[in-house]
Amino acid sequence: MHTDAIKKGEPDAVQTRIKELRKERKLHQSELAAKINGSQQTVSRIENGDTTLPADILIDLARFFNVSIDYLLYQTDSRRTPDFQVEFNAVLEKNYRLCKLYENLNSKNQDLLLSLAEQLKEKE
Numbered sequence: 001m002h003t004d005a006i007k008k009g010e011p012d013a014v015q016t017r018i019k020e021l022r023k024e025r026k027l028h029q030s031e032l033a034a035k036i037n038g039s040q041q042t043v044s045r046i047e048n049g050d051t052t053l054p055a056d057i058l059i060d061l062a063r064f065f066n067v068s069i070d071y072l073l074y075q076t077d078s079r080r081t082p083d084f085q086v087e088f089n090a091v092l093e094k095n096y097r098l099c100k101l102y103e104n105l106n107s108k109n110q111d112l113l114l115s116l117a118e119q120l121k122e123k124e
Helices: 012-024 029-035 040-048 055-065 082-103 107-123
Strands: none
């Protein structure tokens, strides 16, 4: 079943999740409203469950908070969008390989590698 909005009175979990994300970012309702091109009153109504959650605002919230719509709707506990997860997994794999290479070096070469990395960072 597809709908264009989350109806008033449906699980408060959605409203709670939006409020939690806003508070994590230390934003007032008016600041969040500005980020999603809405009004403070709209954000307040959404967080209180007093209005429907239009699909366009749901999309804007997901984009702003960099989470999936499924996360906002409590369909998953994973905050990340599939694209982000793919990118994250690639970085994780690269870091894992680097750590394994480092672990297999003797202590002298580990020190040398750390020194080289610090020097490279300073030159950026």
